Amino acid sequence: xxxxxxxxxxxxxxxxxxxxxxxxxxxxxxxxxxxxxxxxxxxxxxxxxxxxxxxxxxxxxxxxxxxxxxxxxxxxxxxxxxxxxxxxxxxxxxxxxxxxxxxxxxxxxxxxxxxxxxxxxx
Numbered sequence: 001x002x003x004x005x006x007x008x009x010x011x012x013x014x015x016x017x018x019x020x021x022x023x024x025x026x027x028x029x030x031x032x033x034x035x036x037x038x039x040x041x042x043x044x045x046x047x048x049x050x051x052x053x054x055x056x057x058x059x060x061x062x063x064x065x066x067x068x069x070x071x072x073x074x075x076x077x078x079x080x081x082x083x084x085x086x087x088x089x090x091x092x093x094x095x096x097x098x099x100x101x102x103x104x105x106x107x108x109x110x111x112x113x114x115x116x117x118x119x120x121x122x
């Protein structure tokens with residue numbers, strides 16, 4: 001996981017998204033332990049409170065859970081939750097904008113599908 005300290009996106013959100021990416025790629029399988037807050041703060045030279053804030057976002061979404069005195073673990077079913085979350089974000093960020101622009105340009109759904117298929121073959 002890489003953090004871009006010059007990016008506009010807050011570091012705690014980058015941490016949460018990095019862990020999410022790790023869960024989706026299998027780096028952090030369901031029911032496995034994720035790195036501790038101390039590990040994040042030492043490895044990335046950030047304030048432990050920042051690391052905690054990022055991880056707490058995932059706790060609030062029930063993606064990870066705390067085992068008192070042991071650490072943080074990936075929740076069973078986290079991959080499905082994250083896929084659904086990311087699919088919704090994809091729709092909101094890309095598809096709805098694409099459809100709005102297509103309507104302004106009078107592009108049909110068949111034409112959009114053809115353009116998308118062309119993009120996959122290039």
